[in-house]
Amino acid sequence: MEGLRLNLDALKPAAPKTDAVQATAKRKAKAKTAEPIEESWRKIFAMKLSDADRKRLTEVKAAMDAGKLARDPADCVNKAGNPKAFSKAEALRLWKTLQEAQREETLRQMVENTPDNYWLITTEARLDEFLALLDNEEEIVFDVETTGTDVWNDYIVGHVITAIKADVHAYIPTKHKTDHPQLDNEYVLEKLCPYYEDESIGKLAHNAKFDIHMLDREGIKLRGLTWDTQEAMRLLNENEPSFALKNLVTKYLRIKSDTYGDLFGKIGFDEISDLNIALAYAAKDGDVTRKLRDFQRYQLTKFPEILRYYETVEVPLISVVQKLESTGFNIDLGFAKEYGKEIKAQIDRLYAEIIDELGDININSPAQLKPALEKATGEKLASTDAKKVLKPLAKKYPIIKKLLEYKELFKLYSTYINALPELIDRKTRKLYTNFNQNGAKTGRFSSGGTGVNLQNQPKEARKLFVAPKGYAILGGDWSQQEYRCLAYFSQDPKLVDNYLQGNDLYASIASEVFNKPIEDCGDGSVYRKQAKVIMLAVAYGGGANMLKDAIGITKQEAQKFLDNFFERFPVVKKWVESNQAFVKKHGYVWMDHSQRKRRLPDAKDRNAKGYYSAVYTQSTNARVQGSAAIQTKATMIALQELCDRKTAEGRGEWRIWCVVHDEALLLVPETLTKEDVKDFEDVMVNTYVFGNIPNKTDIEIMRRWGDGMSVDEWFKNKEAV
Numbered sequence: 001m002e003g004l005r006l007n008l009d010a011l012k013p014a015a016p017k018t019d020a021v022q023a024t025a026k027r028k029a030k031a032k033t034a035e036p037i038e039e040s041w042r043k044i045f046a047m048k049l050s051d052a053d054r055k056r057l058t059e060v061k062a063a064m065d066a067g068k069l070a071r072d073p074a075d076c077v078n079k080a081g082n083p084k085a086f087s088k089a090e091a092l093r094l095w096k097t098l099q100e101a102q103r104e105e106t107l108r109q110m111v112e113n114t115p116d117n118y119w120l121i122t123t124e125a126r127l128d129e130f131l132a133l134l135d136n137e138e139e140i141v142f143d144v145e146t147t148g149t150d151v152w153n154d155y156i157v158g159h160v161i162t163a164i165k166a167d168v169h170a171y172i173p174t175k176h177k178t179d180h181p182q183l184d185n186e187y188v189l190e191k192l193c194p195y196y197e198d199e200s201i202g203k204l205a206h207n208a209k210f211d212i213h214m215l216d217r218e219g220i221k222l223r224g225l226t227w228d229t230q231e232a233m234r235l236l237n238e239n240e241p242s243f244a245l246k247n248l249v250t251k252y253l254r255i256k257s258d259t260y261g262d263l264f265g266k267i268g269f270d271e272i273s274d275l276n277i278a279l280a281y282a283a284k285d286g287d288v289t290r291k292l293r294d295f296q297r298y299q300l301t302k303f304p305e306i307l308r309y310y311e312t313v314e315v316p317l318i319s320v321v322q323k324l325e326s327t328g329f330n331i332d333l334g335f336a337k338e339y340g341k342e343i344k345a346q347i348d349r350l351y352a353e354i355i356d357e358l359g360d361i362n363i364n365s366p367a368q369l370k371p372a373l374e375k376a377t378g379e380k381l382a383s384t385d386a387k388k389v390l391k392p393l394a395k396k397y398p399i400i401k402k403l404l405e406y407k408e409l410f411k412l413y414s415t416y417i418n419a420l421p422e423l424i425d426r427k428t429r430k431l432y433t434n435f436n437q438n439g440a441k442t443g444r445f446s447s448g449g450t451g452v453n454l455q456n457q458p459k460e461a462r463k464l465f466v467a468p469k470g471y472a473i474l475g476g477d478w479s480q481q482e483y484r485c486l487a488y489f490s491q492d493p494k495l496v497d498n499y500l501q502g503n504d505l506y507a508s509i510a511s512e513v514f515n516k517p518i519e520d521c522g523d524g525s526v527y528r529k530q531a532k533v534i535m536l537a538v539a540y541g542g543g544a545n546m547l548k549d550a551i552g553i554t555k556q557e558a559q560k561f562l563d564n565f566f567e568r569f570p571v572v573k574k575w576v577e578s579n580q581a582f583v584k585k586h587g588y589v590w591m592d593h594s595q596r597k598r599r600l601p602d603a604k605d606r607n608a609k610g611y612y613s614a615v616y617t618q619s620t621n622a623r624v625q626g627s628a629a630i631q632t633k634a635t636m637i638a639l640q641e642l643c644d645r646k647t648a649e650g651r652g653e654w655r656i657w658c659v660v661h662d663e664a665l666l667l668v669p670e671t672l673t674k675e676d677v678k679d680f681e682d683v684m685v686n687t688y689v690f691g692n693i694p695n696k697t698d699i700e701i702m703r704r705w706g707d708g709m710s711v712d713e714w715f716k717n718k719e720a721v
Contacts, residue, residue: 158175504523
């Protein structure tokens with residue numbers, strides 16, 4: 001017995017071991033009990049969250065608290081079958097479930113609350129009834145629903161038309177993937193074409209250029225455009241965070257409108273098989289576009305000059321730009337291939353030379369490049385920024401000059417020479433781009449979007465663009481467009497006299513600023529080159545910082561150049577200062593003849609982040625750049641009229657080919673005459689003149705963009721042939 005007791009005592013665990021067993025038991029018991037969800041929410045909201053995630057999580061919690069949303073049972077336990085705490089990841093998954101439920105409820109309510117004056121037209125009789133209404137209309141809203149946003153490859157699946165006087169908003173589906181009856185596409189186009197092409201019926205739309213493109217691909221030439229609510233809003237408030245129709249009507253009309261993405265995601269409109277949903281969404285577009293137009297027109301009547309400019313320049317320009325985009329570009333693929341090989345060989349040579357000097361580093365890695373350059377130059381570099389840091393040192397260190405050349409060639413090859421041929425449309429074998437007529441807030445053009453950005457096109461890449469057989473490119477650029485604008489606004493007597501006398505402005509300024517004889521400041525001189533940059537800094541309000549980076553000098557030297565300029569051109573200085581004083585007081589500046597504003601609200605708040613830029617840079621820049629943009633746009637409309645006239649006269653087909661910066665180019669038959677060129681020059685210099693400052697344009701004719709010749713050379717070569 002005694003031995004048995006000893007053996008039993010030996011089996012008893014020591015006190016510490018008893019504690020460990022108890023602790024394990026407690027952990028297991030706790031694991032079988034889910035953490036209170038309120039505690040989980042407390043931990044989630046204590047995390048570092050983005051604004052978007054915090055908003056989504058708040059929506060999920062509210063829905064769960066209201067009993068509208070519950071956890072998925074599969075998310076409540078782990079693989080071992082034990083309860084699992086509620087997490088941020090699970091909450092965000094529930095948000096997607098919530099969004100889908102809300103989307104379905106929104107669509108259900110849209111259909112349920114569809115107004116009686118929203119007509120779904122799916123029979124010939126109903127279409128005839130609607131067309132009878134259009135016969136009495138003076139103005140209609142139009143919109144096309146499509147498979148996507150690519151004007152070259154997507155297609156129309158239905159038409160939205162609002163009969164304004166009748167107050168009827170119709171949707172006519174033609175190509176939806178649905179079992180619901182719908183009218184034949186060709187039949188609908190034939191019936192609607194007379195109304196689309198009738199110039200006496202005014203048309204209004206939102207982002208009309210897209211719809212005009214899509215109709216054009218169906219053989220319909222839209223006429224009578226009177227209003228575009230997207231472009232009108234750019235004049236009412238160019239700082240608007242979004243110019244999407246749904247966002248604008250929600251904000252300004254207080255009509256809650258869900259975006260297409262929120263309702264349908266990324267599918268094309270043709271995939272909406274329930275035509276009642278399609279009607280509720282599409283007809284509302286026509287309805288709210290008309291209401292937004294009425295709101296905008298009321299606001300613009302308070303500014304008669306802006307309204308006049310909008311109706312006579314911005315609206316007609318939309319159709320001009322659509323025709324311009326439709327022209328497209330021919331790319332010389334054979335030249336691109338050979339030129340690409342040549343550029344690639346230069347890149348490989350430079351790369352080998354740079355690596356040989358700097359060591360085996362990744363040139364595109366700032367972390368590796370910076371210490372290698374510091375070692376090679378003995379200079380402490382703030383960064384490897386090409387423009388601000390490396391360019392000023394290029395003259396001093398050959399390795400930096402070589403590196404910058406490599407980077408420039410690499411960008412040329414990868415972004416343009418090698419990439420442009422890949423962007424060619426497979427059907428038409430042309431390259432297309434998108435022009436935004438108010439791409440900058442000053443109203444200046446931009447290009448790009450789904451196409452190539454012609455505004456940033458290097459001169460070397462222009463060589464790929466050629467005129468098709470039998471055609472030539474007729475190009476004219478405004479000589480010193482923005483500086484003539486500066487002379488007009490400031491009325492500085494020296495600047496005005498230079499233009500009236502036809503003198504070389506840059507040489508004259510160089511002679512004044514650097515106190516050098518005029519003969520030492522001619523074309524090619526360093527003084528003239530620096531004078532061009534000084535003028536750029538003045539017109540764009542860039543100041544000494546811009547000037548020092550452009551010329552590669554110290555800020556003190558740059559400031560001295562500017563001081564010298566303003567000392568000799570005090571009237572310009574006074575005008576610049578008047579812009580700064582005006583924007584501080586009003587928060588905006590005017591373009592030429594008060595035709596549009598550039599709103600710079602930060603200028604009224606000294607504590608605003610953008611105060612310095614708004615006052616000292618943008619106030620002058622906006623007036624010059626924006627007014628030059630007005631000149632360009634007015635001239636483009638006149639150029640389109642010239643093209644239409646020449647084509648109608650049997651002079652072959654004339655088209656606007658491209659507008660980039662201060663250059664306008666037409667695609668014209670190579671049989672053009674000297675008289676044709678004079679007509680082109682007349683439009684360029686006389687359509688829009690800045691007061692007493694005459695325009696001047698330099699004209700070239702070419703078959704390959706960038707390889708132009710003078711008018712005399714062109715006709716001399718033609719005579720020789």
